[in-house]
Amino acid sequence: MSKTYIGVELRRHAIARAERICEYCLIHEDDTFFGCHVDHVISEKHGGLTVADNLALACTFCNLHKGSDIASLSSQGLLTHFFNPRTDE
Numbered sequence: 186m187s188k189t190y191i192g193v194e195l196r197r198h199a200i201a202r203a204e205r206i207c208e209y210c211l212i213h214e215d216d217t218f219f220g221c222h223v224d225h226v227i228s229e230k231h232g233g234l235t236v237a238d239n240l241a242l243a244c245t246f247c248n249l250h251k252g253s254d255i256a257s258l259s260s261q262g263l264l265t266h267f268f269n270p271r272t273d274e
């Protein structure tokens with residue numbers, strides 16, 4: 186499945202909103218080796234849209250660990266949604 190291109194304005198908006206801080210682990214982009222990426226909170230394969238409310242800035246490690254997943258099983262076997270920087274605190 187191909188990913189929708191995230192336009193320059195949307196990308197700039199997401200980076201400015203996050204103040205260049207990974208919205209998952211809170212590391213500043215300047216403190217990362219590989220930088221940060223604007224990515225879909227809910228991946229396109231799960232129906233996520235390429236809109237500001239579904240984009241987040243993520244460092245490489247958070248982005249790779251999350252992948253296109255939206256949830257995982259807890260140690261108790263419960264389905265647990267991943268942190269959503271747009272709706273969770």
Ligand SMILES: [Zn+2]
Pocket residue numbers: 207208209210211212243244245246247248
């Ligand atoms: Zn991170």
